[in-house]
Amino acid sequence: MYEGVVQDLIDELGRLPGIGPKSAQRIAFHLLATDPADLARLQDVLGTVREGVRFCEVCGNVSEKQRCRICSDPRRDATVLCVVEEPKDVLAVERTREFRGRYHVLGGALDPLSGVGPDQLRIKELLSRIGTDEVSEVIIATDPNTEGEATATYLVRLLKDFPGLTVTRLASGLPMGGDLEFADELTLGRALSGRRAL
Amino acid sequence: MYEGVVQDLIDELGRLPGIGPKSAQRIAFHLLATDPADLARLQDVLGTVREGVRFCEVCGNVSEKQRCRICSDPRRDATVLCVVEEPKDVLAVERTREFRGRYHVLGGALDPLSGVGPDQLRIKELLSRIGTDEVSEVIIATDPNTEGEATATYLVRLLKDFPGLTVTRLASGLPMGGDLEFADELTLGRALSGRRAL
Known part of the structure; x- marks a missing residue:
């Protein structure tokens, strides 16, 4: 549809989850008009991700260091x-x-x-x-x-x-702020079987 | 919320138009699990965009060459x-x-x-x-x-x-496939003033 790099950009963006062709086009034209410094930041962070994100050796959460903040917090x-x-x-x-x-x-x-x-x-x-x-x-x-x-x-x-x-x-049951009428059978069934004495 | 590069990625994605915090998070975790070769492609195309996209010297449309396809097409x-x-x-x-x-x-x-x-x-x-x-x-x-x-x-x-x-x-008027009842006053007014003899 477009020529060269613009179409490449739209194609690459369109591969991301939840981004359809229209959004990809809108984001692409936004990026075309974006300050090169901002583009460089996005490019850099993708590079860092590509080199591999580290995971906490204890819990497996994404982490900056070998151990994540939660695993190294003695108060937890x-x-x-x-x-x-x-x-x-x-x-x-x-x-x-x-x-x-x-x-x-x-x-x-x-x-x-x-x-x-x-x-x-x-x-x-x-x-x-x-x-x-x-x-x-x-x-x-x-x-x-x-x-x-x-x-x-x-x-x-x-x-x-x-x-x-x-x-x-974790308990299953009706979501807070919800409406009994609109709960599906499975959720309502779980809420019934998991009922608590007051 | 997250540590380091993951949060950086979510922040950068969240700056794009039409991408809220939830979408940014979903795309970020998708990218974390993406094949490095795909990430490299996205990174490369951003690099090309950053070096500057060319515009047709005649019409100003985005273009691969000095003149876009349409301006260099003698049949147009x-x-x-x-x-x-x-x-x-x-x-x-x-x-x-x-x-x-x-x-x-x-x-x-x-x-x-x-x-x-x-x-x-x-x-x-x-x-x-x-x-x-x-x-x-x-x-x-x-x-x-x-x-x-x-x-x-x-x-x-x-x-x-x-x-x-x-x-x-370009003519203003009712959009095709639309409904007269739901047309706004301005559009309907334009459609009236621009009516054509049949």
């Missing part, structure tokens, strides 16, 4: 581990300001159809952490979807061999 | 010029397959509040093209908004000095 309770799928889930839990323990990032969820089995996830590292550190509780905070639930079930089976370890799962 | 009628604001408008007119003349890209529209006056647009170049080539018609295809209309009015005043030159403006 090392006896409670929250197991999540992705680094962005760490951020989601952190935003609640309710959790003072540490994290373990699996790097995904079990999904045999996409070729993700237990060996593709950081499960061995989780078991060795529990064996070494004095972990008293593991909170399984994988996503409440098919893959996340399968991963949770798999982990529960592995973890019940550790004596004295409590394994918990 | 050089006596009819379609004046548009931006390169993407050239593409929009080309998509209709109704126009066989050539283009002139102004590089924007008059907008005194943002500091865009006649000298910031390629108006001098337009006048010299009309003076040199044997242009018989100029179609003003600026956007049908305040700035585009102001630019059109300004151009009409300049171009009426050229003897034998026809100056036309």
Whole structure:
């Protein structure tokens, strides 16, 4: 459609998730009119990403140093581990300001159809952490979807061999601010079966 | 929120138009998991853009060579010029397959509040093209908004000095496939005043 580099730019941008052809065109023309210094910054950060982003050697979260901020913070309770799928889930839990323990990032969820089995996830590292550190509780905070639930079930089976370890799962139920009428059957069913005495 | 380069990447992506914090995060994590070769391609194309994209010396459209494809195509009628604001408008007119003349890209529209006056647009170049080539018609295809209309009015005043030159403006009216009921007053007013005998 366009000539040369402009079309290349639109094509490359259009490959990013959630960016359709119209957005790619708008961003491309924005970049064409952008200060070269700003372009250089974007280029540089892509270069750094390409050289490889580091992951915390303990929890697997993205990190600047060998150990991430949370794993090197002595005020965080090392006896409670929250197991999540992705680094962005760490951020989601952190935003609640309710959790003072540490994290373990699996790097995904079990999904045999996409070729993700237990060996593709950081499960061995989780078991060795529990064996070494004095972990008293593991909170399984994988996503409440098919893959996340399968991963949770798999982990529960592995973890019940550790004596004295409590394994918990995030509660499922109605989202706050929601409307009972609009809840799907599965969510409402979970909310019913997980009802609490007041 | 995140550490180091991941946050830098999210920040840089979030500066692009139409990309909010959530999209920036999703794209960033996509890029973290992307094949380095793909990242290199995106980086390279940004580098090429940064070195400067070339514009056709005749019409001002983005171009690989000194002259764009349309200006160097002898089958395109050089006596009819379609004046548009931006390169993407050239593409929009080309998509209709109704126009066989050539283009002139102004590089924007008059907008005194943002500091865009006649000298910031390629108006001098337009006048010299009309003076040199044997242009018989100029179609003003600026956007049908305040700035585009102001630019059109300004151009009409300049171009009426050229003897034998026809100056036309794209028709305003109801969009095809639209609904009379939902047309705004301005559009419906234009459609009324521009009604045609059948």
